[in-house]
Amino acid sequence: MPEEEARPSGSGDDPVGPVPEATGRDRLLATLRKPTGAQVVVGALLAVVGFAAVVQVNNTQLDDTYAGLREQDLIEIFTGLTGTAERARREVDRLEQTRDQLQSESTSREAALTQTQDRVKTLNIIAGLVPVTGPGIRIRIEESGGRATLNSLLDLVQELRTADAEAMEFNDTYRLGADSAFDTTTGGIELDGNLLEPPYIIDVIGAPDALRGALTFDSGPIDQLQLYDGATVTVQELESLDIESVRAPVQPENAQVDTSQ
């Protein structure tokens, strides 16, 4: 046995001679300290094991092909893949359905939004909340002889509204809205509490022909102003007219939206 030779030349700290390998641990330590010829064979075999193990580990990590697999394994993989593909297809169907649903939802929402925006635009113009531009007429009323009466002005505005005037402005400053009102005070005529100074210049946006026609018929507003009030009225048709003044939005205090109708 190699251990017998190992003893004398090994570490001399163990002087107990004749009884060598009492336990496996001692034997292992002794072998570790003292290489022998038999270990070469074992070492070679262990080298083979280590080599093969490492190669196999590397190979397993690298192996992304199906080469070298058994027929059975391949069939199993194939079945698994088929199942996965089927599940994926169902998932795709489900997601597509959801997408279509969301698309139609968003389309209808968009349509509603567009409609609402259009409506808001229209209402803003009607309420006089935004500056507007467009074709229209400019009416200039100069008080040469007498004074223009409230009735005449009211009549004028009423006739313009009949002719589909879309926006009106007095003296380049006061925008007319749905809740506009005239009033007579000692100083003159007030529009929404603002004193109007003559000459009155009224900018109106609408179809110019229709607007002019609404004013110039017999004993219409212009006749009234000129014949009875002694004012001079000039009407100017314009291709494009800017109304810059706006009204402040008013929160109704009493009227509430009735959703039941």
Next chain:
Amino acid sequence: MIAALGLLLGILAGLVFAPDVPLLLEPYLPIAVVAALDAVFGGLRAFLDGIFDDKVFVVSFMSNVVIAAAIVYLGDQLGVGGQLTTGVIVVLGIRIFSNVAAIRRHLFHA
């Protein structure tokens, strides 16, 4: 000492050269490695028991590897290669565990 060096050397060689496993050997290499591990642990246990013999070790190592590979090869021919591989691994795993338990008793007395 030399044995440990040999193991280290083999691992290093495998890391350095990193050769591809031939296609024919691919199903048998893992099983052969496990069989060799079984032989190694058996040898270590025998060594600690004081009945180690290098010739026996070499023969058992070789036969373990060859028989394991042969069983799997036979299984492949019979169409039950996968199951036989599993079976061989289970048996070798049990043996490795019992061998390691014996080694542990030797080394740690526990």
